[in-house]
Amino acid sequence: MTRLRHRTRPLMMICAGVTGVAVLSACSSSSTGTSASGAQSSTLQTVTKRGTLNVASCLTFPPFGSVNKDNKPQGFDVDVATAMATALGVKVKIVDTTSANRIPNLQTKKVDAVVCNFTTTAERAKQVAFSDPYIVAGEVLLVKKASNIDDIDDLSGKTVAVTKGSTNGDAVKAGNPAAKIQEYDTSSAAVLAVKQGQADAMVEDSNFLNYQAKLDTSLKVTKDSVVPLEYNAIGVQQGDATWLQWVNTWLREFNTSGQADALYKKWFGVDRVYPLTPSY
CATH class of the missing domain: 3.40.190.10 (Periplasmic binding protein-like II)
Structure with a gap:
């Protein structure tokens, strides 16, 4: 009996060790798989693989969005979307939308982003994720x-x-x-x-x-706003941290390089009146 216990004990420890390794291996494999799966399912990877960035813009609100004499999309928001696509190394597809359809278009994955004079609000943030501001309005x-x-x-x-x-x-x-x-x-x-x-x-x-x-x-x-300032941002689907991080990183480069200011002057005819940094 005693000898049997001494023999069994190392064997049980070995089995426990093997089981622990197997469990650890399984957990590690599962964790990596989830991470890899998450990365692959990100809009960032989808867009680069597809070769096209689908963006919702409002083409009935010049100068943010409209169509030219050749029926091609144009406007400040259209140029912002085009600059995004250029940075990604893909083409841009502008999807004409309305204010009411901006969120549904994101939720149904009809578009990858919304660039359409989209004011950030706490209520909207329940349904979409917002980037940092790219334009401010009063x-x-x-x-x-x-x-x-x-x-x-x-x-x-x-x-x-x-x-x-x-x-x-x-x-x-x-x-x-x-x-x-x-x-x-x-x-x-x-x-x-x-x-x-x-x-x-x-x-x-x-x-x-x-x-x-x-x-x-x-x-x-006039320069003074009669109401608090409104901050407009790019809308993306919730739960895609990889895509939102890329959009914000690109926006920082876009805004600090002078490209954003040049586009604003092009479409609105003046320098920015309000800074992008929120002022309370």
Whole structure:
């Protein structure tokens, strides 16, 4: 009995050791496999293997996105998407989208990224992952250069054009109760009201209004935002850390190289008004 126990003990230790090695090997193999599988399933690898970057952009909101006379996509966001593809060494495919379809297009993997004047919000972040900001917007005033309007304090007794359904009218009233609010169906109609003297000012996205001032040199854009600044970013699918890391790394190079500033000047006609670094 004693001898049998002495003989069995080393054998059990050997078996336990072998079993431990097998378990360790299995765990290691499983962990590596998961990691490898995760890397292979990343959008980064998918895009480079496919040779095409599919990007959702809004082609009905110039100068962020539109189509030229040859029906080809153009605009600031289109150029950003093209620069991304160039950095990846692939072609770009622009998928025309609407504001409502931006998130569904990502979730169904119809696109690899959304570059479409996509403002970051906590609510949207429940469904998509956002990159670092690549453009910042405020809600500012479009006025005639000949006017003496420089900020919201100058709107007392003045007529301010806003689009129906926006919160801009409430923001103006909160900042200057003496301002008169006039609603229009579209942003274009509100811009026209300022041009024709039916309104003294218009409130809208600063980047959009800079573009309008570029088209008509009789107009100017004020610098002070009537609401907190909005930070627009590139949207990607949640849970893909590899892809998000690449996008953010590329954005840092894109923004610090001067390429982003050059594209902004090209499309909006002015230097950036607001810095990319959030200011609270």
